[in-house]
Each structure stands twice: as C-alpha cells, then as structure tokens.
Amino acid sequence: MTTQIWSTVDFDAKGVQTGDLCLPHSVHRSAYGVIPIPVAVVNGAPGPTLLLTGGTHGDEYEGPIAIRRLLCGLDPASLKGRVIALPMLNAPAFRAGLRTSPEDGGNLNRAYPGDPQGGPTSAIAHYMSSVLLPMADYFHDIHAGGSSLQYQPFVSIRRSGDVALDQAALSAARAFGAERILIWDYSPDPRLSTSESNRQKVVSLGGEFGGGGSVSRPGVALVEAGLRRVMAHWGMIEDAPAAPGRPARELQIKTRDYYVYATRSGVFEPAVDLGTEIAQGDLAGQVWSTEDLADRPSEQFFRHDGTVLCLRHPGLVQRGDCLAHLATEVPQ
Ligand SMILES: [Zn+2]
Numbered sequence: 001m002t003t004q005i006w007s008t009v010d011f012d013a014k015g016v017q018t019g020d021l022c023l024p025h026s027v028h029r030s031a032y033g034v035i036p037i038p039v040a041v042v043n044g045a046p047g048p049t050l051l052l053t054g055g056t057h058g059d060e061y062e063g064p065i066a067i068r069r070l071l072c073g074l075d076p077a078s079l080k081g082r083v084i085a086l087p088m089l090n091a092p093a094f095r096a097g098l099r100t101s102p103e104d105g106g107n108l109n110r111a112y113p114g115d116p117q118g119g120p121t122s123a124i125a126h127y128m129s130s131v132l133l134p135m136a137d138y139f140h141d142i143h144a145g146g147s148s149l150q151y152q153p154f155v156s157i158r159r160s161g162d163v164a165l166d167q168a169a170l171s172a173a174r175a176f177g178a179e180r181i182l183i184w185d186y187s188p189d190p191r192l193s194t195s196e197s198n199r200q201k202v203v204s205l206g207g208e209f210g211g212g213g214s215v216s217r218p219g220v221a222l223v224e225a226g227l228r229r230v231m232a233h234w235g236m237i238e239d240a241p242a243a244p245g246r247p248a249r250e251l252q253i254k255t256r257d258y259y260v261y262a263t264r265s266g267v268f269e270p271a272v273d274l275g276t277e278i279a280q281g282d283l284a285g286q287v288w289s290t291e292d293l294a295d296r297p298s299e300q301f302f303r304h305d306g307t308v309l310c311l312r313h314p315g316l317v318q319r320g321d322c323l324a325h326l327a328t329e330v331p332q
Contacts, residue, residue: 001117013043038088044079050082051086051133052139052142055087056109056141057108057146059099060143062216063144067087099147108121114127128193142209147213152180152275153219155181157205158194175230182207186255251309252327252328258306262321264298267288268321273311278306280302287317302324305326
C-alpha cells in the first residue's frame with residue numbers, strides 16, 4: 001500500500017513554498033479531517049536536496065526554531081539545490097509538547113521504516129521512508145534531550161558500514177562546527193530515522209542540542225550556524241558563519257555500561273554535572289525515598305570511565321529510568 005498522506009506543496013516548483021502534509025485522520029470530532037504537518041520547500045538553482053527535520057520528538061525545540069530561523073534567511077536566488085524542511089515532523093506530539101504522539105503513543109524515532117496502514121506516527125515514518133528520503137541527498141534530523149534529559153550539545157553521525165557514506169557524514173559533521181561529534185556505532189536500532197537514511201545511502205547527521213523540554217539559546221545558535229556551515233560545505237550556499245578555531249572532540253558510546261539506570265524510585269540527586277570527567281566506580285548520584293525518612297538514599301555508580309554527556313532532567317525517577325550516560329574519546 002502506498003502512503004495516504006498528500007502534500008499541499010509541489011516539491012519540484014522553484015522558489016519558496018510553505019504548506020502542509022495532510023495525514024488523513026477520521027475521528028469523532030472530524031470525520032474527513034487531516035493532521036496537518038507543516039512543510040517548507042525552498043528550491044533554487046539545480047543542486048542537491050537537503051531534508052531537514054525537527055520535532056521528531058515533540059518536546060525538543062532547538063531544531064525546530066533553528067530551522068525556522070534558517071528558512072527566514074534562505075533566498076532561492078542564492079541557493080544551489082533544494083531544502084525540504086519539516087520542523088514539527090511529529091506534529092501531534094509537537095502541538096502537545098510531548099515526546100510521543102498523543103494520537104497513538106508512537107515514538108517517531110522508533111517507527112522506521114513505518115507503515116502506511118499503521119497509526120499516525122507510523123504513517124509519518126512511512127512517508128519519510130517512501131517519499132521524502134528518496135528525494136534527499138542529505139538529511140539532518142535534529143534532536144534534544146526533551147523533557148527527561150539534558151545534553152551537552154553535539155552533532156552526530158551513525159555508522160552504516162559503508163565507508164564512503166560514513167566518511168561523507170563525518171566530513172559534514174566536522175563542517176557543522178560543534179564542539180563535540182558523537183559517532184554512534186554501537187547497537188544500531190533499525191527503527192531510527194538515521195538507520196533508515198543509512199539504508200537509503202543518504203548522507204545523514206543527527207545530534208542533541210539541549211533538553212529539559214526547554215529552549216537552549218546556545219543550542220539554537222549552534223544549530224542555525226551549523227546548518228549554514230554544512231550547507232556551505234555541500235556547496236548549497238556561499239556565506240556561512242566562521243567555524244570555531246579548534247577541531248571537535250570526537251566521542252563514542254561503546255556499550256550499555258556507559259549508561260546509569262535508577263535501581264529504585266524516588267528523587268535523584270546527581271553527584272556530577274554535564275561535562276564531569278568520570279572514573280569507573282564514581283558516584284553518579286543518589287535516589288532518595290519519597291516515603292520513609294529512615295531509608296538511606298540508594299547510591300548509583302558509574303560502571304565505566306568517560307565524560308558525562310547526558311543527565312536526567314526531572315528530579316523524580318522510577319526504577320529503570322536513565323539517570324546519566326557517558327561518552328569516551330574515539331581512539332585516533
Ligand atoms: Zn529526540
């Protein structure tokens with residue numbers, strides 16, 4: 001079955017268009033209704049196609065704002081190629097300020113390649129896989145920690161095993177100009193957007209640029225400048241902000257041991273900050289009982305060396321929640 005989503009924009013028309021993808025959604029309130037998913041197309045001189053997505057998770061805001069700032073300054077007369085931008089890709093989740101969709105509970109970044117007959121989240125993933133990614137030469141799916149996590153900002157690539165594809169992605173990540181590049185090569189999940197784009201041999205970037213369900217000013221600034229730098233790297237625009245003087249720190253996450261999970265429910269008191277350098281066995285924090293003053297706090301320890309890249313944002317935690325994770329330098 002092909003997609004049931006249709007578009008109010010013509011992806012091949014020149015110039016600037018804004019409109020919607022229309023996802024049929026027949027419900028009690030609206031028998032013939034659609035879920036509108038905002039889309040912009042900027043089409044200049046012949047050249048490559050860049051697919052930009054934010055709001056894959058609906059409580060992550062740096063990417064959506066930076067994409068919209070970029071669009072405001074993008075002139076098709078000075079653009080080589082085409083930008084297709086969907087800054088609120090999982091639109092129902094974005095409108096609700098939630099990581100997952102209130103329509104079907106779906107996590108769009110665990111939904112690829114998607115299913116046109118599934119719920120709205122799966123149908124969006126399928127449209128990405130079957131319509132948008134096949135048009136793309138380059139793809140950047142921009143994330144942040146959302147409501148439950150805080151990140152030190154980084155741009156990322158996901159290794160595909162295709163040497164040329166991975167090298168093109170790494171070159172783009174270096175051109176982006178973040179202080180950190182995370183190279184995902186452990187436990188690839190086939191349901192991720194960048195797993196799908198790797199299958200389709202589209203040069204892809206990801207990244208986390210803030211968190212806490214809030215808007216990080218440095219995160220927005222980094223994404224906007226980084227997108228312009230990487231577009232210049234790909235020959236799509238001429239002018240871009242200067243890159244930072246020193247090269248990025250290239251990081252990796254090797255095993256599950258890089259993550260710390262709560263072993264009891266309660267209130268998490270971190271013992272570290274983002275960026276703290278950790279030795280195996282260091283205290284990550286402690287979880288205090290919400291009930292019994294006689295209870296001693298439960299200490300949670302790091303099981304590996306590394307730098308703290310990510311921390312739990314809300315104080316309340318349940319057993320099984322991720323409290324922190326580490327990354328280590330990629331050996332040169
Ligand atoms: Zn995300």
